[in-house]
Every structure is written in C-alpha cells, then in structure tokens.
Amino acid sequence: MGDKLRIHALVLPRTGFCLTDSLALAAAVLGPLAVYVLTLSHTVAFEDDGLFLMAGAHLGIAHPPGYPIYTLILHLFMQLPFGTPAFLGHLLSAVLGALACGGVYLCARLLGAAALPALAAAWLFGASEHVWSQSIIAEVYALNSLLFFAVYALLLCGLRYPQRLWVWIAAAACYGMSLANHWPLVMLATPGLFLLILPAGKAMFRRLPMLSGVAALGAVVPYVWMFLRAQQDPKISFYGSMNGLGDLWYHISRKGYSHFHKSVGWDNHLGFLQWFGGEIMWQLTLPAFLLAILGLVVLLRRRQLAEAGSSLVVFLGQSLVLIVLINFHFNYIQIGMFRPYSLVCYGLLAIWSAVGFQVLMDYLRPWSHLGQGRNPTLHIALTAVLGLAMVSFSVQENWRKNDFSASDFPKEYAEMIFQHIEPGAIMLASNDVETGVLGYYHFVENRRPDIALLHRLGLVYNKQFNRPRMPRKEKREILREFISKADRPVFFSSGTRRDFCPGCEVKNYGFIKKVVKDGTPRTEYLLYSPEGERFFKGLLLREPADAWEHYAKNNLLRLYGGYLGKFIISNNPEGLGRVEHLIPLAEQDFYALTSMMEEVFLRWDAKHLEQAKSWVKQAEHLRFREPLLLKKDKAKFLYLKGFVLFQSGDKEAAVSLFRKSVAIYNNRENRARKMLKKLEEAAGQ
Numbered sequence: 001m002g003d004k005l006r007i008h009a010l011v012l013p014r015t016g017f018c019l020t021d022s023l024a025l026a027a028a029v030l031g032p033l034a035v036y037v038l039t040l041s042h043t044v045a046f047e048d049d050g051l052f053l054m055a056g057a058h059l060g061i062a063h064p065p066g067y068p069i070y071t072l073i074l075h076l077f078m079q080l081p082f083g084t085p086a087f088l089g090h091l092l093s094a095v096l097g098a099l100a101c102g103g104v105y106l107c108a109r110l111l112g113a114a115a116l117p118a119l120a121a122a123w124l125f126g127a128s129e130h131v132w133s134q135s136i137i138a139e140v141y142a143l144n145s146l147l148f149f150a151v152y153a154l155l156l157c158g159l160r161y162p163q164r165l166w167v168w169i170a171a172a173a174c175y176g177m178s179l180a181n182h183w184p185l186v187m188l189a190t191p192g193l194f195l196l197i198l199p200a201g202k203a204m205f206r207r208l209p210m211l212s213g214v215a216a217l218g219a220v221v222p223y224v225w226m227f228l229r230a231q232q233d234p235k236i237s238f239y240g241s242m243n244g245l246g247d248l249w250y251h252i253s254r255k256g257y258s259h260f261h262k263s264v265g266w267d268n269h270l271g272f273l274q275w276f277g278g279e280i281m282w283q284l285t286l287p288a289f290l291l292a293i294l295g296l297v298v299l300l301r302r303r304q305l306a307e308a309g310s311s312l313v314v315f316l317g318q319s320l321v322l323i324v325l326i327n328f329h330f331n332y333i334q335i336g337m338f339r340p341y342s343l344v345c346y347g348l349l350a351i352w353s354a355v356g357f358q359v360l361m362d363y364l365r366p367w368s369h370l371g372q373g374r375n376p377t378l379h380i381a382l383t384a385v386l387g388l389a390m391v392s393f394s395v396q397e398n399w400r401k402n403d404f405s406a407s408d409f410p411k412e413y414a415e416m417i418f419q420h421i422e423p424g425a426i427m428l429a430s431n432d433v434e435t436g437v438l439g440y441y442h443f444v445e446n447r448r449p450d451i452a453l454l455h456r457l458g459l460v461y462n463k464q465f466n467r468p469r470m471p472r473k474e475k476r477e478i479l480r481e482f483i484s485k486a487d488r489p490v491f492f493s494s495g496t497r498r499d500f501c502p503g504c505e506v507k508n509y510g511f512i513k514k515v516v517k518d519g520t521p522r523t524e525y526l527l528y529s530p531e532g533e534r535f536f537k538g539l540l541l542r543e544p545a546d547a548w549e550h551y552a553k554n555n556l557l558r559l560y561g562g563y564l565g566k567f568i569i570s571n572n573p574e575g576l577g578r579v580e581h582l583i584p585l586a587e588q589d590f591y592a593l594t595s596m597m598e599e600v601f602l603r604w605d606a607k608h609l610e611q612a613k614s615w616v617k618q619a620e621h622l623r624f625r626e627p628l629l630l631k632k633d634k635a636k637f638l639y640l641k642g643f644v645l646f647q648s649g650d651k652e653a654a655v656s657l658f659r660k661s662v663a664i665y666n667n668r669e670n671r672a673r674k675m676l677k678k679l680e681e682a683a684g685q
Helices: 002-008 019-039 050-056 068-077 084-112 117-128 128-132 141-160 165-205 208-232 245-251 257-263 266-282 284-301 305-326 334-368 377-402 409-420 432-444 473-486 528-539 547-569 572-585 591-601 606-623 631-647 650-666 670-685
Strands: 426-429 451-457 490-492 506-507 513-516 522-524
Touching: 002 591, 019 084, 019 117, 019 128, 019 377, 050 084, 050 432, 068 084, 068 141, 068 208, 084 117, 084 128, 084 141, 084 334, 084 432, 117 128, 117 334, 117 377, 128 334, 128 377, 141 165, 141 334, 165 208, 165 245, 165 305, 165 334, 245 257, 245 522, 257 528, 266 284, 266 305, 266 334, 284 305, 284 334, 305 334, 334 377, 334 473, 334 547, 334 606, 409 432, 409 547, 432 451, 432 473, 490 591, 522 547, 528 547, 528 572, 547 572, 572 591, 591 606, 591 631, 606 631, 631 650, 631 670, 650 670
Parallel strands: 426 451, 426 490, 506 522
Antiparallel strands: 490 513, 506 513
C-alpha cells in the first residue's frame, strides 16, 4: 500500500492553478528576489560584471558569442530612474534569477510535487551558493537558467495538453532566445529536451517545421540586430567592427577562445569531477541531495522515462560532458569560471528533490493522524517545517559568501588608479580587472571624462586597434603608431611597454606607470606614491569575498612586490628609504614576496644571498598557508628556491628544482626554462 500511495501521490490533477498555487509561485519568486536585492552590490564587481554593464549601457557588443538578448534586456533595465547603473544591472540578474526559481517551482509541480515541496525546491535552488552568486552581478547565467526552465516547464505542460498550440510555440520561442543568449550550454541541453518531447508522438512532429521556424527566428533575429548594431560603431564592442558574415561567425562561434580548448590531461578532468561531485551534494544541502536521489529513482520506477531520462541527460550534458569539453586547468580561478555553467544542474536537482520530498511526506502521512482526515494541518505543518529548515540552513550558510552589499574593492582600486592619471592622459588597460572596473567608471559613470581609456589589444573599447580575426602583430603595430603620434601622457598598469612604446622611459608608481616618450631611453624611474602605499596596506588586510577578488588581490600584490624589489636593487638610497618600511609587510604575503624576490634575482648581487635564504624560508612557510596557488606560482617558487641553492653552490639540487618547476608549468615565462638552457649550454662547452 505504501508504494502505491507514494506513486499515486505524484500524479498532478489536470486542473488549472488554484489560489494556493498562485501564492506559492509568487513566494517562489519573491523570496529569492528579496535575498538577492539585500546582498547585491551597488557598484561594479569583478568577473565579467564591468564588461556586461558597459555593453548594456551603450547597447554594445559583449564578448563572444555576443549575448544580444541579455544586452537588450540589460539596456532597458539600466534606463530605470533610480540607483546606480551597476545596481540596476545587478537588479536585472536578481529578477531573472528569482524568475528562474519560479520556473523550478512550475517544473516540480508538473512532475507531481505538491505546492510546499515545490516551493522548498525553488527556494533551495535560489539559495544555493552558485545560483545566488550569479543572481547578484551582471552576468548571463541567471537568464540562461530562466530560459531553460521556461522551456522545460512549457514542454512538460505540452505533454499534458498536446492540443494547446500556444504552449509549443512559446517553448520554441524560448528555446530560440536561449540560443541567442548562451548557445553552447543550450546545445548541451538539447538532447535531453528532444528526449522529453518524444512521447508527444505524431502530434508534435507534425508541428516540428513550424516550431523550428519559430525557434530559428528567436535565435537569428537577435544576432542580426547584433551585426547591424556593430555597423553603427557603438562605444563598446568586444572585437570592434564586423565587416562581414565571416566576422559575425567568428564572434558567435567563439573561435577566439580556441586556446581554452587545448588538452590539459585527465588529472584536471578528474579534479573537476571530484569537485563537482562535492558541489552537487552540498549546494542544496545534504538532505535535499538525498531527496533528489530518491525523487529521480521514483521517476524512473514510474517508467516516466521521458521526464526522468530527459532531465538526467541534461544534467550529464551540463556537468560531465562539459567538463571533458572545456579542458580547464583545475585551479581556483578556472573553478570560478566553470561554476556558473552548471546552474541548470542544481535546478534539476531541486526538481528531483521536490519529488523525493513529496514521496517522503506521503510516506509519513499515516503517522500524522490528522493527515487522514479533512483537516491535514499537522501534515502540512510538518512539510513546511522540514522545508524551511533546509532553506534556512542554506541561506545562513551562503549569506556571508554572497553578501556584496558593502563591496568596495573595485571602487577603491579605480579611485587609486584615477588619482595617478594626469589630466587629458591616455590609459592603457590590459587584464579583465583593469578593463571591466576602469571601463565601467569611465564609460558608464563618466568618471575622468578627460582621459582616453584604451585596451592594449584593442578589445572592448571600440577603437580601430581591433577587428575579428586581426593578427596580434597588426594590432600592436597600430597601437604603436597611435601612441607615437599622440601628444598626451600615456599610463599603463600591468604588462610592459614593449607592446606600444619599446625603448621609452617609464616612471613607476607601483600600481601604475607613466610612459615618457622623449625621456631617457630604456630607463625606469621608481617614484614613491602615498596613494599606492595606502592601497597596498589595505590589500594586505583585505579578505577576498570570492575567487575573483582573490585573483585580483593576488595580481595586484604581485605588481607591488615587483615594484619594491626594484627599489631594493636600485642605486637610489633616498628612494629605498621611502619604501623600506613596506618591505617587511611584503614579506608577509606569498605573492608580494615572491615577486619581490624575482626582481632582486634578475640583477643578482652576492650581497643579497643571506637575505635570499631568509626569503626562501619565509616563502616556504607562506605557501603552505596559501591553498589556492596556481601552477605558475608553484613553479615560480621552485625556480626561486633553486636559484638560491644554485648561488649557494648546490647546483645538483638547484637543477632538480628547475626541472620540477618546468614540469609543473612549462611556459616560456617560467625562468627555470632559461636557467636549464644556460646550464645545458655551459655543460656543452
């Protein structure tokens, strides 16, 4: 009797929405929305936040594949008459993420869960760390989740009411629009969606040509708009102008990202698989994961292979298959890049957990005696208490991780950089932090309108240094010519001057450098900056909120550590005296210390040997306190340790460390490669 009761309870009556359903659906959306609004940042964040905010503000062309649907919606939202542009962009993601929670609720109801289990599932999905993180910044993944669950719910509804043509048309339109948002993820989900519609039989496939046309229109029209918009020379365009369909295809197909798809070895795949296995257990809480397993088993036992099989195929496609295809290195920053890709998987887990929760409550129904009568108060209360317990635990656990309401890191960084740039100057951005953060304040909030903000490779800010498929050498030559003709001061932060002004004099302020074209060739002057010192000290005390803040902090500390190292080897006692008190502070951070060591070792003097030995011991200690080291950082430490051993006379141990360093990070920027080559050449002579 128990099995029959549990299975029967999963069959949803063929009736329309009642008041209870309407209220539960509203709660499924409004609950997460309130949480997102309370925790989103009012200013620009790291990741791709600044890039999307710029594209939305100026109706520009975002990075490949372009995301035209998201850009158009974002532009509309940013016209609202309240809040900062960043707040409005983040608010859009909050709304989209909350609506995706509503989609999860509808899917759970259509698979047979009652209102309360479905509501608990929607809230668990919304409160999961990764879904929450993407619902409070300007990103495309909340929209991707919303469109997927809209399609999934419409197809489930179509299976129940195959005669309702509007349901199939709406599903096709949503599917097409999802292709104009993040087509790679949608393509991975397509086999599962196709499996879901198989039971519709001939009725469905007779409509397939028409529905395919609707889907094609939903996908093609936004990309046509994107192509036409690129011809209008918007301020923001990732690759600049598009001169033909070849350029459009290059952008949509993401060919510029082909370097991310090189084979990285199965150790990285296994690392991601192990990491993802842990995430699926904990993202919705462990009890919800166990209920999800129960729910999937029940769906399979009911032999609803279309519903169970389709969701399982989508789940595997956007997790295991994706891990194999993307070939990411298993490190904290590429985990940060990967984690939004599987939001749909957590939604499917939530839907399965609703089914499992329903089964559990039906099993417990005989034990709540009032549940057998006309007043099932105790049974409803028990369901509500269990659901709220899981949701409350998840919210409490993830609030601290996703509370960016007081975030000020990007703002402080931009203010420090802008303070150094002279009026009317040119600023050359390089990495994503500089491009997104400085670009947001300059192009969206109109900070420092007197300067010209450019990208070293011509990306994002629509200048004539780039177009799709332009060779990098050609970009560099155009930039060099532009800088040579410019009569304005030129500033840059990361990287070197060789891309735009080789041989020029440089004035180094730590976090930013000024190029002096008519100065002393190939000379670098080290200048003290009180603003730079304050920012450096603040960095050392800052606790990063996520992987992207951690990555930005580490790169900035590397930059400043190298600056201090140059002071140590300079012949400027007065300048060294201005920053000498900062060296012990740099010695307390692995990234600042190792970059400082690297600069000192470039112009080695035997008088530094004892200090270098002390630094190696300190770096050895610090690296065990830093669990998120990238391969290049591990390799750099081994090179530095080997270098000190080499200078101490232990050449055999040094060579062993150099080889280990190259084995970890076989890249031309790894100085261990050069050392091994020099030693081999010396041995050959």
